[in-house]
Amino acid sequence: xxxxxxxxxxxxxxxxxxxxxxxxxxxxxxxxxxxxxxxxxxxxxxxxxxxxxxxxxxxxxxxxxxxxxxxxxxxxxxxxxxxxxxxxxxxxxxxxxxxxxxxxxxxxxxxxxxxxxxxxxxxxxxxxxxxxxxxxxxxxxxxxxxxxxxxxxxxxxxxxxxxxxxxxxxxxxxxxxxxx
Amino acid sequence: xxxxxxxxxxxxxxxxxxxxxxxxxxxxxxxxxxxxxxxxxxxxxxxxxxxxxxxxxxxxxxxxxxxxxxxxxxxxxxxxxxxxxxxxxxxxxxxxxxxxxxxxxxxxxxxxxxxxxxxxxxxxxxxxxxxxxxxxxxxxxxxxxxxxxxxxxxxxxxxxxxxxxxxxxxxxxxxxxxxxxxxxxxxxxxxxxxxxxxxxxxxxxxxxxxxxxxxxxxxxxxxxxxxxxxxxxxxxxxxxxxxxxxxxxxxxxxxxxxxxxxxxxxxxxxxxxxxxxxxxxxxxxxxxxxxxxxxxxxxxxxxxxxxxxxxxxxxxxxxxxxxxxxxxxxxxxxxxxxxxxxxxxxxxxxxxxxxxxxxxxxxxxxxxxxxxxxxxxxxxxxxxxxxxxxxxxxxxxxxxxxxxxxxxxxxxxxxxxxxxxxxxxxxxxxxxxxxxxxxxxxxxxxxxxxxxxxxxxxxxxxxxxxxxx
Numbered sequence: 001x002x003x004x005x006x007x008x009x010x011x012x013x014x015x016x017x018x019x020x021x022x023x024x025x026x027x028x029x030x031x032x033x034x035x036x037x038x039x040x041x042x043x044x045x046x047x048x049x050x051x052x053x054x055x056x057x058x059x060x061x062x063x064x065x066x067x068x069x070x071x072x073x074x075x076x077x078x079x080x081x082x083x084x085x086x087x088x089x090x091x092x093x094x095x096x097x098x099x100x101x102x103x104x105x106x107x108x109x110x111x112x113x114x115x116x117x118x119x120x121x122x123x124x125x126x127x128x129x130x131x132x133x134x135x136x137x138x139x140x141x142x143x144x145x146x147x148x149x150x151x152x153x154x155x156x157x158x159x160x161x162x163x164x165x166x167x168x169x170x171x172x173x174x175x176x177x178x179x180x
Numbered sequence: 181x182x183x184x185x186x187x188x189x190x191x192x193x194x195x196x197x198x199x200x201x202x203x204x205x206x207x208x209x210x211x212x213x214x215x216x217x218x219x220x221x222x223x224x225x226x227x228x229x230x231x232x233x234x235x236x237x238x239x240x241x242x243x244x245x246x247x248x249x250x251x252x253x254x255x256x257x258x259x260x261x262x263x264x265x266x267x268x269x270x271x272x273x274x275x276x277x278x279x280x281x282x283x284x285x286x287x288x289x290x291x292x293x294x295x296x297x298x299x300x301x302x303x304x305x306x307x308x309x310x311x312x313x314x315x316x317x318x319x320x321x322x323x324x325x326x327x328x329x330x331x332x333x334x335x336x337x338x339x340x341x342x343x344x345x346x347x348x349x350x351x352x353x354x355x356x357x358x359x360x361x362x363x364x365x366x367x368x369x370x371x372x373x374x375x376x377x378x379x380x381x382x383x384x385x386x387x388x389x390x391x392x393x394x395x396x397x398x399x400x401x402x403x404x405x406x407x408x409x410x411x412x413x414x415x416x417x418x419x420x421x422x423x424x425x426x427x428x429x430x431x432x433x434x435x436x437x438x439x440x441x442x443x444x445x446x447x448x449x450x451x452x453x454x455x456x457x458x459x460x461x462x463x464x465x466x467x468x469x470x471x472x473x474x475x476x477x478x479x480x481x482x483x484x485x486x487x488x489x490x491x492x493x494x495x496x497x498x499x500x501x502x503x504x505x506x507x508x509x510x511x512x513x514x515x516x517x518x519x520x521x522x523x524x525x526x527x528x529x530x531x532x533x534x535x536x537x538x539x540x541x542x543x544x545x546x547x548x549x550x551x552x553x554x555x556x557x558x559x560x561x562x563x564x565x566x567x568x569x570x571x572x573x574x575x576x577x578x579x580x581x582x583x584x585x586x587x588x589x590x591x592x593x594x595x596x597x598x599x600x601x602x603x604x605x606x607x608x609x610x611x612x613x614x615x616x617x618x619x620x621x622x623x624x625x626x627x628x629x630x631x632x633x634x635x636x637x638x639x640x641x642x643x644x645x646x647x648x649x
Contacts, residue, residue: 022646025408035406041215041383042635043415044646047408058411076340080348081542088230098507102357102435106364109428113368113421115365117375121416124410127402134405141387145215150407 007180009037009132010152011163013172014141018044021147024049024170028149031166035155039133039148058119065115073104097119121136132180195214197431206489208302208640212601215638218228219344222634223384225480233479236624244616251610252327260330262606269589269601274324276581277611280464281321281618282362283457283577286429288314289369292376293425296418304636305486308380309476310469312629314620317468318366320614326612327357340397352439361435368428372421374573378404379414380630382441395594396456426579433458447527447588450515458510460577463547466494467573472622474567476631491519495554495566500571505580506520509544523593531587559615 009019015021025038030051034157037052038044074097081087082095121127125128133139133150142148149172167175210219256261265272286630288310295303316518338359340349382404385397404410437453470491477486516528531540550572553559560566591598625631638644 006322009460017500018644018646020647039406039411040408040411041219041406042644043372043411043636044644045639048412050646051408053409058412058413058416059420062420067419074318076562077351080340081351085348087350087351087352092605102349102354102431102438103360105431106357106360106428109424109431110364116417116420116424120375120413121402123413126404126410129398129403131403131405143218143383143386150600174322 008153008160008176010158011160011167011178012133012149012178013137013149013167013170014138014174014178015147015149015172018147020171021149022047022050023147024172027170028166031157033151033155033157035152035158037150037152039142039150040145041145041147056121056162058116061119061122063115064114065119068114068115069108069111070104071105072111073100076107077103083090085158132178134143137177138174186231192239203496206487207635207642208305208485208487208489210484210487213641215641215645216639218485218634218641219383219387221480221482221485222380222630222632223387225626225631226384226628227387232629234623236622240621241619245613245620246616247322248617249610250309251606251613252323254606256329256332256611260328262604263486264603267588268592268599269491270350271589272601272602273582273607273611274328275439275615276585279581280323280578281317281614282436283433283461283464283581284468284574285317285321285365285465286433286458286461287367287469288312288317288350289425289429290462290465291469292372293422295430296422297300297426300493302490304633305482305490306469306473306494306638308373308377308633309473309625309631311369311376312622312625313374313465313472314369315321315366316618316625318369318617319621320361321428321453321558322362322366323610323614323617325355333335337591339477342497354442358439360433363592364428365428365432368421368425370397372418372425374647375414375421376418376633376636377630378402379406379635380633384630385387412566430458433461437467445588445592446521447531447584447644450512452508452511452515456505456512459501459504459508460547460580463498463551464574464577466498466501467570467577470494470566470570470576471571474563476569476626478563482632485545485632489576491563491566492560495560498570499554501549501574502547506548507542527588527591530591531583534587534591536583536587539579540587542578543576543583544570547580550576552596576622 015024021038021040022044025047029037029050038045038047043084044045044050076096077100081100086094092099136142138146149167149170151167157163163174164177205328208311263274265271286308290313291303292308295307310539326332329338337343337347338356342348349359351357379403381401383395385401388394388397408601417565434454434457437457440448441450441453443449476492477483513528513532517520519525531537550569553565553569559569586601590601642648
């Protein structure tokens with residue numbers, strides 16, 4: 001196999017214990033890496049801080065969905081019961097925010113939930129079924145009981161040999177080069 | 181673990197003086213099981229050869245479900261008159277069954293959303309199955325109002341869509357609110373359930389050995405890779421969905437109770453209905469969770485992840501909500517007596533001592549008296565007894581809805597129009613069959629999807645603490 005002719009995605013290494021991968025992540029963060037990730041079978045408490053990740057942007061789409069839902073609910077009920085086909089019920093106003101409030105409320109929650117659900121997919125760039133990581137022979141262990149740090153080649157600091165050595169100095173085992 | 185976060189610099193000086201007793205927390209996962217054990221256990225359920233009990237149960241469930249299809253088929257071919265509904269009781273088993281099934285669904289959302297917000301870690305062992313129960317229960321519930329409209333092919337008139345009559349739905353009707361509430365509830369519960377399952381589907385995908393299994397679970401797992409950048413968005417989305425589901429579940433049963441409370445019928449027109457319905461829904465739902473989980477725990481030997489602590493907690497919630505429901509029954513009587521309204525007073529005396537007294541006392545004994553046994557540790561530790569008590573609770577909650585619906589309608593303002601309502605065989609077939617329909621869906625879930633949330637179970641294991649010594 002000719003290493004030079006293939007594009008490299010990054011270098012990966014394995015950790016077996018949560019505290020080990022946690023402290024290794026802190027060191028990668030402190031070394032100023034930008035394009036890297038920690039793959040774990042479950043979310044590790046405090047890992048966002050250990051990686052120096054900013055707050056997730058998902059709530060923005062939740063808010064957008066919720067506001068859209070509220071306005072949709074108001075417009076829907078107003079248009080149908082007051083504008084297009086005004087209904088006279090007990091001499092009450094054609095439209096107020098009170099009587100259709102359950103409907104507006106449910107529309108708000110529905111669209112906020114859609115915003116959250118699709119927000120998760122949008123910000124995670126999913127679905128994506130062809131990622132180079134899936135070609136790793138031991139990827140099934142990463143979703144089971146081991147932890148993996150991946151340093152990606154697109155990071156400006158990336159240099160194949162130095163990055164390998166860096167992972168070794170962190171205590172990572174089974175250092176592997178991932179190809180695109 | 182108890183010392184994991186102790187650091188001498190932060191420890192207040194007073195603690196050295198008073199020397200508080202160490203209060204050990206009950207472990208959520210017994211026998212110090214590791215991450216790999218959890219993966220093997222949960223994936224094993226999906227990966228093993230289809231067990232014989234499953235095939236038999238599935239056959240039985242399909243047979244029972246066919247009763248619903250016979251009942252509904254006959255109804256569609258003949259008309260709603262085949263149900264036992266006639267003046268003055270225009271709402272019979274259909275609404276009783278609807279509220280019964282929706283109520284069962286609510287415990288799933290309570291476990292997955294409210295207990296998540298309250299950081300109750302014990303929820304992790306049961307939340308996936310409870311959420312599945314929610315969705316399937318709502319499927320069963322939806323059948324009844326849908327077919328109660330009579331001409332089911334016009335069911336879409338319930339939705340705000342333009343039709344050839346040029347008229348729209350009427351948003352002042354609680355029944356229309358129900359359409360929005362229940363459909364939103366179904367949709368959001370499904371999104372929440374599915375999203376929580378994505379990482380676990382990824383695990384099954386990664387372990388898959390046959391191409392069809394790989395293809396099926398790859399499609400469902402959406403390419404999940406378990407990077408912490410993904411987990412960060414995932415956890416935020418999960419928390420937000422929990423936060424959205426909480427007001428949603430409370431609103432759904434509130435709106436279901438509005439179907440009754442907004443009307444002028446004595447016994448229905450009360451402000452206590454929303455909280456009372458929500459408490460009852462949680463009560464019946466937890467009973468159903470235990471009814472389903474106790475046998476599954478025995479079959480799949482899940483004793484290490486669903487242990488006595490989990491069962492104790494659920495029993496205590498049933499005890500608490502059952503007592504709340506009992507308190508609501510008493511309050512209803514008091515308010516009726518205190519109201520000075522002759523019709524209201526009559527409605528309640530009639531419930532307890534009228535022609536449906538038998539149903540009322542079944543309700544009280546199942547819902548108020550039976551769960552009081554959960555005060556005793558011996559009872560909570562006897563799982564066969566717990567299971568039987570939960571069946572009683574399920575029966576009692578069905579009767580609660582029956583009592584509310586039927587007694588008020590059968591004897592309302594005008595004695596000349598009073599009547600006695602009985603269901604027909606078509607009613608009975610349709611309702612009986614929904615248990616099969618529910619079981620078919622639940623068995624498929626057990627067989628093909630991760631029964632327990634692996635990632636969340638691993639999270640609560642002591643080894644998952646990044647600061648452990």
